[in-house]
Amino acid sequence: MTWDHFIYFALPAVLLWIAASALALQSPKKLLPTLLTILGLGVFFSFIIGLWISLERPPLRTMGETRLWYSFFLPVAGLITYQRWKYRWILSFSTILSAVFIAVNIVKPDIHNKVLMPALQSPWFAPHVIIYMFSYAILGAVTLIALYYLVREKKIPDKERIMDMADNLVYVGIAFITMGMLMGAIWAKEAWGHYWSWDPKETWAAATWLGYLIYIHYRLRKTSKNKISAIMLICAFVLLQVCWYGVNYLPSAQGRSVHTYSVR
Amino acid sequence: MNNSRKIWEKPWDYTEGFIVAGGIALAGTLLQFPLGNINPVDFGSPVNIIIGALFVAGLLCCHFLLKGNYIVGWLSSVRSTLPALLVMLLFIVILGLTPQFTIYEPQEHLPGNIFSRMGWYRMTTSWTFVFLCFYMLTILGFTLLKKARKLQSWRRLGFYLNHLGLFIALLGGLLGSGDLQRFTMTVAEGNTEWRAQDASGNIRELPVAIELDTFKIEEYPPKLVVIDNRTGKILPENRPESYMFEAIGKTTQLNGNTIELLEYIPQAAIVRDSVFTNVVPMPMDGAATALKVRVTNPSLKEPVEGWVSNGSYMFPYQVLYIDEATSVAMPVQEVKKYTSQVTVFTKAGHTEKAGIEVNKPLSMEDWIIYQYSYDESMGKYSKTSVFELVRDPWLKVVYTGIFMLLAGALFLFIAGPRK
Ligand code: HEM
Numbered sequence: 193m194t195w196d197h198f199i200y201f202a203l204p205a206v207l208l209w210i211a212a213s214a215l216a217l218q219s220p221k222k223l224l225p226t227l228l229t230i231l232g233l234g235v236f237f238s239f240i241i242g243l244w245i246s247l248e249r250p251p252l253r254t255m256g257e258t259r260l261w262y263s264f265f266l267p268v269a270g271l272i273t274y275q276r277w278k279y280r281w282i283l284s285f286s287t288i289l290s291a292v293f294i295a296v297n298i299v300k301p302d303i304h305n306k307v308l309m310p311a312l313q314s315p316w317f318a319p320h321v322i323i324y325m326f327s328y329a330i331l332g333a334v335t336l337i338a339l340y341y342l343v344r345e346k347k348i349p350d351k352e353r354i355m356d357m358a359d360n361l362v363y364v365g366i367a368f369i370t371m372g373m374l375m376g377a378i379w380a381k382e383a384w385g386h387y388w389s390w391d392p393k394e395t396w397a398a399a400t401w402l403g404y405l406i407y408i409h410y411r412l413r414k415t416s417k418n419k420i421s422a423i424m425l426i427c428a429f430v431l432l433q434v435c436w437y438g439v440n441y442l443p444s445a446q447g448r449s450v451h452t453y454s455v456r
Numbered sequence: 457m458n459n460s461r462k463i464w465e466k467p468w469d470y471t472e473g474f475i476v477a478g479g480i481a482l483a484g485t486l487l488q489f490p491l492g493n494i495n496p497v498d499f500g501s502p503v504n505i506i507i508g509a510l511f512v513a514g515l516l517c518c519h520f521l522l523k524g525n526y527i528v529g530w531l532s533s534v535r536s537t538l539p540a541l542l543v544m545l546l547f548i549v550i551l552g553l554t555p556q557f558t559i560y561e562p563q564e565h566l567p568g569n570i571f572s573r574m575g576w577y578r579m580t581t582s583w584t585f586v587f588l589c590f591y592m593l594t595i596l597g598f599t600l601l602k603k604a605r606k607l608q609s610w611r612r613l614g615f616y617l618n619h620l621g622l623f624i625a626l627l628g629g630l631l632g633s634g635d636l637q638r639f640t641m642t643v644a645e646g647n648t649e650w651r652a653q654d655a656s657g658n659i660r661e662l663p664v665a666i667e668l669d670t671f672k673i674e675e676y677p678p679k680l681v682v683i684d685n686r687t688g689k690i691l692p693e694n695r696p697e698s699y700m701f702e703a704i705g706k707t708t709q710l711n712g713n714t715i716e717l718l719e720y721i722p723q724a725a726i727v728r729d730s731v732f733t734n735v736v737p738m739p740m741d742g743a744a745t746a747l748k749v750r751v752t753n754p755s756l757k758e759p760v761e762g763w764v765s766n767g768s769y770m771f772p773y774q775v776l777y778i779d780e781a782t783s784v785a786m787p788v789q790e791v792k793k794y795t796s797q798v799t800v801f802t803k804a805g806h807t808e809k810a811g812i813e814v815n816k817p818l819s820m821e822d823w824i825i826y827q828y829s830y831d832e833s834m835g836k837y838s839k840t841s842v843f844e845l846v847r848d849p850w851l852k853v854v855y856t857g858i859f860m861l862l863a864g865a866l867f868l869f870i871a872g873p874r875k
Contacts, residue, residue: 306700307676307790310814359873367869374858383815385826385846390580395552402545409534444555
């Protein structure tokens with residue numbers, strides 16, 4: 193299976209997720225939206241598996257491949273939130289964001305390429321990147337919540353409920369981002385001889401981590417302001433973007449990062 | 457919050473936090489001007505152990521002797537934490553935006569501006585950065601000690617794993633950099649080597665020796681691309697296409713050309729005279745990979761046919777001209793795997809045979825031996841292998857912290873925010 197087949201899996205998956213979102217908005221019953229979301233995830237995941245098999249390596253190396261996982265984990269994050277905290281509109285949010293990333297992959301498909309550099313041939317590769325992509329998806333959902341808050345601040349009836357949801361999700365997100373980062377450190381020790389070298393990608397990962405730590409600690413105090421909290425979340429997500437792909441364009445990182453594996 | 461409160465009037469809040477954190481950064485910068493960057497080697501054992509012991513003892517003394525002291529209390533609250541983390545973040549962002557140089561690079565090679573003297577181009581060994589780390593550690597330490605007094609609970613365990621884990625990993629990493637030793641060792645097939653080179657180029661004899669029994673490189677199959685004759689860039693420029701060889705008889709589309717694979721010689725000699733290029737099998741070192749292809753496209757009157765090769769240290773590469781503007785070419789093959797079969801000896805008398813690869817280092821006493829590089833000018837026929845030997849006595853400390861943080865992350869996930 194190659195990127196040429198992507199649309200035949202992505203389209204049905206997105207349609208299933210849209211149906212799930214619509215049903216969730218209309219009725220408080222959770223069963224059908226959950227099943228439809230899972231079905232969509234199944235369709236989408238079968239493409240990932242197919243690509244994995246045809247590439248003979250996990251599809252986690254290039255930007256397009258990480259976008260693929262990101263669009264997979266967004267509905268996962270949405271579904272967990274929906275199940276755990278019963279926010280009925282979250283599925284629509286995660287579906288829209290996922291669709292955006294799917295659209296990027298359709299418009300700008302990746303190159304079919306089997307090459308996996310020796311440094312990436314490690315049992316840490318898949319868990320490290322997958323955990324990171326999951327946390328990015330959760331934190332993407334948090335960013336949507338923060339934007340929602342800032343745009344509609346005056347009209348939100350229950351502000352605390354929204355901020356609680358942001359807190360809940362940030363804790364999940366930072367838990368996974370911490371695991372991703374530390375697994376990366378252990379892997380770096382095995383591959384490059386040191387667990388932390390302040391390589392540009394590592395530096396921005398540390399900045400992202402600190403960004404969310406700042407939010408967590410700020411929220412511990414009762415004097416914290418919702419608006420400032422929401423702005424913090426957006427700033428932290430900007431740092432995350434720099435870490436994810438921004439480093440590829442930073443002049444300070446040109447030719448220096450050992451972590452850029454995009455095809456040239 | 458009381459808005460009419462003056463700065464330094466109690467209770468101290470974020471404002472004071474920013475002033476203190478900024479003051480710490482400023483103090484570091486003022487030391488940076490006369491002293492230059494910190495060379496971790498100057499802080500090797502026992503200096504780092506003494507610093508670490510004094511630091512922890514200092515925290516404990518302040519905590520127990522200055523019970524109820526206002527500043528110690530403030531230093532274990534979010535009011536000092538938040539500004540500390542924000543200032544740290546600011547410097548990490550600067551670190552991420554400025555090109556970084558190693559401590560071994562002569563000062564003349566760095567940009568000659570004020571930031572250079574402030575240590576920003578070697579941020580992680582600057583006094584400013586290290587001071588901020590210790591300030592963060594101070595807050596972490598006092599916070600941990602303060603919490604130790606209160607009732608234990610399930611949630612508290614998560615708090616401890618995170619904060620103590622970070623304290624241990626960060627302190628261990630900082631102090632451990634003084635004892636970290638890294639060498640590269642180049643060994644030729646059949647030879648045994650005790651000497652290695654450090655980052656500044658000094659040669660030293662190590663307590664471990666490596667005998668290189670064999671060195672092997674495995675490559676991915678060759679690829680074909682269409683390039684622009686003038687620039688050498690792979691076409692189409694916005695989304696470069698390539699085809700990885702699968703089998704003879706296959707056809708592929710590259711940049712609007714149909715390319716048919718006619719013949720494949722994985723080990724070939726390329727003999728050129730003024731008129732002809734002859735490609736013949738040559739099963740020995742130095743042989744190149746060669747593919748014979750036939751190219752057709754709508755603007756060609758008749759197909760173009762010929763050999764393409766990425767060459768070797770013996771033979772030049774060979775492209776096939778399609779027309780004035782474009783050619784078929786074969787980029788250098790990507791390395792799939794490289795393995796050194798070695799026998800490692802130590803002065804203490806241990807011997808071990810092993811295969812070392814990237815991601816599969818070998819641990820020998822307190823050294824870890826990594827596959828690092830090879831003779832790239834020889835490509836896959838390299839007869840030498842380059843290893844990196846690393847000794848990090850503080851690794852266990854850092855790993856203790858890392859595993860506590862990993863466990864703490866699970867707590868964050870399961871327990872969620874405090875309500
Ligand atoms: C430089 C690093 C850090 C500093 C200086 C710091 C400092 C603090 C302080 C002062 C508190 C307030 C304790 C209280 O009075 O309740 C706190 C709480 C907390 N911190 Fe940190 N922290 C740091 C790193 C971390 C990390 C790495 C994590 C997790 C990834 C974390 C998670 C938390 C949590 C969850 C709480 C709330 C604890 C509770 O439930 O009482 N902090 N931290």
